[in-house]
Amino acid sequence: MSLSRKCAVVGAYEHPTRFxxxxxMYQIMAESIRGALDDCGLTIKxxxxxxxxxxxxxxxxxxxxxxYLNLTPNFLDSTNIGGSSFVAxxxxxxxxxxxxxxxxxxxxxxxxxxSSRFAIGTGGGGGGGDPCDQYExxxxxxxxxxxxxxxxxxxxxxxxxxxxxxxxxxxxxxxASMNPVAKYRxxxxxxxxxxxxxxxxxxxxxDCCIIxxxxxxxxxxxxxxxxxxxxKPAYILGVGETVRHAARGQRDFLEIAAAQSGRLAFExxxxxxxxxxxxxIYDSFTITVLATLENLGFCKRGEGGAFVSGGxxxxxxxxxxxxxxxxxxxxxxxxRGMFLVIEAVKxxxxxxxxxxxxDCKVALAHGTGGALGTRHSGATLILTxx
Amino acid sequence: xxQDKSPKAYRKPLPHIDEESRPWWEAVQRHxxxxxxxxxxxxxxxxxxxxxxxxxxxxxxxxxCKGSGKIYTFTVTNQxxxxxxxxxxxxxxxxxxxxEGLKMLTNIIDCPPEQVKIGMPVEAVFDDVTPEVTLVKxxxxx
Numbered sequence: 001m002s003l004s005r006k007c008a009v010v011g012a013y014e015h016p017t018r019f020x021x022x023x024x025m026y027q028i029m030a031e032s033i034r035g036a037l038d039d040c041g042l043t044i045k046x047x048x049x050x051x052x053x054x055x056x057x058x059x060x061x062x063x064x065x066x067x068y069l070n071l072t073p074n075f076l077d078s079t080n081i082g083g084s085s086f087v088a089x090x091x092x093x094x095x096x097x098x099x100x101x102x103x104x105x106x107x108x109x110x111x112x113x114x115s116s117r118f119a120i121g122t123g124g125g126g127g128g129g130d131p132c133d134q135y136e137x138x139x140x141x142x143x144x145x146x147x148x149x150x151x152x153x154x155x156x157x158x159x160x161x162x163x164x165x166x167x168x169x170x171x172x173x174x175x176a177s178m179n180p181v182a183k184y185r186x187x188x189x190x191x192x193x194x195x196x197x198x199x200x201x202x203x204x205x206x207d208c209c210i211i212x213x214x215x216x217x218x219x220x221x222x223x224x225x226x227x228x229x230x231x232k233p234a235y236i237l238g239v240g241e242t243v244r245h246a247a248r249g250q251r252d253f254l255e256i257a258a259a260q261s262g263r264l265a266f267e268x269x270x271x272x273x274x275x276x277x278x279x280x281i282y283d284s285f286t287i288t289v290l291a292t293l294e295n296l297g298f299c300k301r302g303e304g305g306a307f308v309s310g311g312x313x314x315x316x317x318x319x320x321x322x323x324x325x326x327x328x329x330x331x332x333x334x335x336r337g338m339f340l341v342i343e344a345v346k347x348x349x350x351x352x353x354x355x356x357x358x359d360c361k362v363a364l365a366h367g368t369g370g371a372l373g374t375r376h377s378g379a380t381l382i383l384t385x386x
Numbered sequence: 387x388x389q390d391k392s393p394k395a396y397r398k399p400l401p402h403i404d405e406e407s408r409p410w411w412e413a414v415q416r417h418x419x420x421x422x423x424x425x426x427x428x429x430x431x432x433x434x435x436x437x438x439x440x441x442x443x444x445x446x447x448x449x450x451c452k453g454s455g456k457i458y459t460f461t462v463t464n465q466x467x468x469x470x471x472x473x474x475x476x477x478x479x480x481x482x483x484x485x486e487g488l489k490m491l492t493n494i495i496d497c498p499p500e501q502v503k504i505g506m507p508v509e510a511v512f513d514d515v516t517p518e519v520t521l522v523k524x525x526x527x528x
Binding site for chain 1: 398399401402403404406429430432433435439458459460463465466467468470471477479487488489490491492499504505515519521523
């Protein structure tokens with residue numbers, strides 16, 4: 001049984017806020033749901049499935065959020081696998097709709113990470129509940145440090161350079177300059193990235209994602225129901241998800257979850273790499289993009305440095321990614337997977353204005369949650385407007 | 387022994403030692419480093435678990451490590467807001483592959499950060515950070 005083309009993302013809304021000290025997390029979530037429903041012409045009464053996750057949400061928070069919004073859905077999913085969660089939720093929603101568990105599902109996210117002054121990448125501290133933490137937290141792992149160790153190994157094995165990683169950040173900033181709601185819009189150069197302070201070697205400040213507030217929501221329904229709604233549907237072609245971790249001490253750390261989730265998504269979608277017109281690749285750090293592109297199979301292992309060079313990733317390049325400016329320049333409230341799906345949908349609809357990728361028919365979104373250098377999740381989604 | 391409550395008390399996170407990990411941490415306190423080996427399928431594993439992750443056998447042998455290895459990858463951390471670490475920047479975090487073939491997350495000490503390299507031979511150092519807890523760190527092999 002294939003999910004391919006059975007369901008579609010019909011509503012997508014990115015909350016424009018980047019700093020919202022006057023709003024609560026639930027308010028940002030509710031405003032995002034309203035925006036996504038307006039986008040497709042459905043109402044809250046139509047929603048019978050809810051999927052959400054958030055760094056500020058406790059284990060049972062989805063029940064509390066239903067209380068807040070007076071919802072009684074027929075399908076609930078608060079899977080939290082880090083920043084990739086919303087990419088996985090989109091897949092789970094399609095599976096639930098296809099299985100008849102609900103008809104109209106909303107995936108939602110909200111966060112006040114910036115106004116709450118939450119140190120997302122450099123706050124590595126206590127840990128606690130997870131038995132694995134006792135072998136790691138005493139040594140001071142930070143999120144940025146765990147990614148930095150992947151960059152260090154990649155540079156050692158393949159001669160990848162800081163300049164190649166920096167070009168990723170420069171490209172994201174170029175894209176942000178064409179996104180009116182992006183947090184950082186002034187152009188930067190490779191020299192600027194290399195001159196910014198080293199947070200955790202070899203990663204500089206400008207190799208790291210920003211911290212913002214934000215939120216967003218998606219509405220997903222059956223392909224049949226999608227036909228009558230306001231916007232052109234973004235049909236779900238293929239999905240995949242998995243994790244990578246220390247593998248009992250035997251892991252090859254440059255092989256990441258994207259290798260498996262990407263393979264699954266391509267197999268299930270029936271499209272090939274050459275069919276992908278643009279991609280949304282979780283850019284928590286510049287190295288995340290390079291490692292993900294290799295593991296998804298867009299280039300061979302070790303060739304990522306050359307692949308991301310020469311303007312290839314620009315909106316007008318051979319392989320456009322992160323046209324909204326990404327987590328490196330537009331927004332990163334802690335779990336960015338939501339915005340990967342939203343921008344992919346907007347590109348497929350042709351709604352991206354100056355940063356629109358020409359003739360965009362098939363888009364891929366890949367979310368990473370957690371840290372590549374310790375343990376992480378990966379979720380891949382392939383969408384089409386055809 | 388009562389915990390030192392003075393301002394000089396150890397401020398970095400301490401391990402939450404549990405039923406599966408206690409024998410390992412007790413060995414480390416004796417300055418001995420072990421990994422586990424499955425008595426049925428022979429698979430080696432770190433960190434300690436009650437069951438083999440390859441065949442789910444509960445029959446486990448503790449294998450004493452020689453204490454030497456090589457740096458698989460590392461990072462010099464210049465920013466960490468967490469108490470304890472904030473006061474000891476920069477520090478080197480690394481995955482070390484011990485000679486038994488398993489990777490362990492650790493710190494590289496007794497070496498200027500700019501001299502740390504991937505592939506560098508290292509040896510285990512047992513750092514008695516509190517009366518109850520010893521951490522396994524590594525330094526350049528002598």
